[in-house]
Amino acid sequence: MTSTNPHAQSVGLPVRQGIRGQSPYGAPQLDVPYLLNTNENPYAPPPEVVASIVHEVTQAATGLNRYPDRDFLDLRTDLADFLAHESNVTLAAENIWAANGSNEVMSHILQAFGGPGRTALGFTPTYAMYSEYARNTLTQWAEVQRNDDFTLDLEHATATIEELQPAVIFLTSPNNPTGTALTLAEIKTIADAALRVSIDGAPALVIVDEAYAEFRRAGTPSALELLATYPNVAVTRTMSKAFALAGGRLGYLAASREFVDALRVVRLPYHLSSVTQAVARAALAHSNVLLGKVDQIRQERDELVRWLREQSYQNKSLIVSDSDANFVFFGKFDDRHALWSALLSHGVLVRESGPEGWLRVTVGTPEEMTAFKSALVKELSQ
Template identity: 65%
Template sequence: MTTPIVRLPVRPEHAGIEPYGAPQLDVPVLLNVNENPYPPGEDVVATIAADVASAARSLNRYPDRDFSALRADLVEYLAGESGVRLSPERLWAANGSNEVMLQILQAFGGPGRTALSFAPTYSMYPEYARDTSTRWVVGRRAEDFSLDLEHVRRTIAAERPAVILLASPNNPTGTALPTAVVEAVCEAALEVHAAGTDGAPAVVVVDEAYGEFRRAGTPSALELLDRYPHLAVSRTMSKAFALAGARVGYLAASAELVDALRVVRLPYHLSAVTQAVARAALAHAPALLAQVEALRVERDATVGWLRSQRSAAAGGAALQVADSDANFVLFGSFDDRHAVWQGLLDHGVLIRETGPDGWLRVSIGTPEEMRAFKDALVEVAGL
């Protein structure tokens, strides 16, 4: 029997759209999705296994939908990591920071409202807007990928967004935002009534998915939360905690902002198993974060090495390399970046073809992986 062809009622904005996702290829050196190259140690694995087994004994019951114990653990972690102590009701968690961001757009975006960011930045932001029927507007960054505050202020005043999304460190550039810049954006938001609201300002979201990798002296926007109730700071356990497979993200904000997310969350959205894994990892935070400093050192060495290179694939010019506070480096500019990307892939090294035209992004791996990347790039790009 032949299956009939039926036209499905796909929303117009989704018609013909390919699902988001970086290439998943089986090659020896994977440096394309900013994963932590060091898996959790055996002691961490043992704790996770024991805690998941304990949670499994009550899987016939729904989990704690407000994940109170996890919130308390996150309070202690942030107090130690950033020196900012928050009350548990100011913490929120979900299945990766992607779900946190989607919930923000569900709560504060929607028809008649606008979300704003500044390119180049994380490519999922416009998808969150699309999926919540939120108008998407993108401004520009300066040539060094910093934010031009005059342009930011003008864009906020003209577009009157309900949500402003700022990644710090920014993906794909690695650029971190100084405290003064975040303050200026928060102040600019307060001066404008967001379109489609009853006079409220925009929610300003600082996405610190790579926050633990920031260089010494680079502050966290967590320090500004008590001054700006319309500010939210999101984090993830996927990167520094080496828990990409666990899907745990979280957010810190005012209790009122968190309450707005509780309205749109799905019932029992954070499983008992996910909560157990997250809490076990937080109990081992010092051990899991021990590799972060090694990755910082490797990142800075990679930046220095790339800047010392001249490339035939870049017209004989020295490579341009963005300053990075993350676990990746953006570099270019190549006449044909796809050819360079493909050449690296042919040598068993997978990086990411993203960012401005001509640029590529490499995640920081182990020293052995980074040697393989450099050796392949020397041959492919004519260094």
């Protein structure tokens, strides 16, 4: 359709400063046989879980002329029950918040506790979206570089917290893209430093992002254990990964009731649809079944780490980060994009993430891992 407005082609849009010229975040979505770039669970929900979801969604559909339960206490109770079973930490429904993926939970956090004149702090390399949450809420973003082995320099971290006085501090355990987990002692050190910050008379908040927590190795703790003694700590989780529910879009948070109540102020009305709540509750009712593949993914991950460390590039062994997640970070390559493209030519899609020279591969099915290994060996031998 041709516009009759003579200025239609010449007038721009008043895009605000800060996002002008920016591109939307997102991993490549390509139609290839082996999708190993977005840390999805490679195993689809089994038929009995699908049937349960269909039943619950059908029930919800009969009431779609009405708004959903705005405070979704039944879902929050189910999430609290799951955490009690998974991490042996008892929480009330009022200690839980949920949204459309942990991305929306993070946005709620910075809407409530960030904003102009406030700073959010992260430890890079880490999840790239944190800086975008900050940008979108007009929160200043600051970074502390991790050590070469991707651990935290705690002395430098605490000094930076004292200097910058951030309102919100993001810790990621297991970290994305490196897969490395934090100890409770490390988290406590950051939480203690945050308590010495004064933001309008209140301490800084420490957000421990545990999106991949269900994949952690035996003995690796959850920061949920700190909630009772550190009221400035919150823990975020997701059902996208271990629950094989990436398409369901349900993320959640555990924190003090006061913290959750602040998020309730900034959330949009009825932000969780009746369908989303029904899907999540049905999945939680089958958590043992859905998490049944977690041990297998852990075993595949540990085998992949071992195998990668046996490979070489330019006569040097590959460097492989220890992983408590469902992905593995490996390098270093002179031209990682060239290797990424070469793997793609074999139908294997991995992720260019983190510092130059590194790639991240999601742990897939045995068939997918065989395809990845075969393609990588062929390309490294070129």
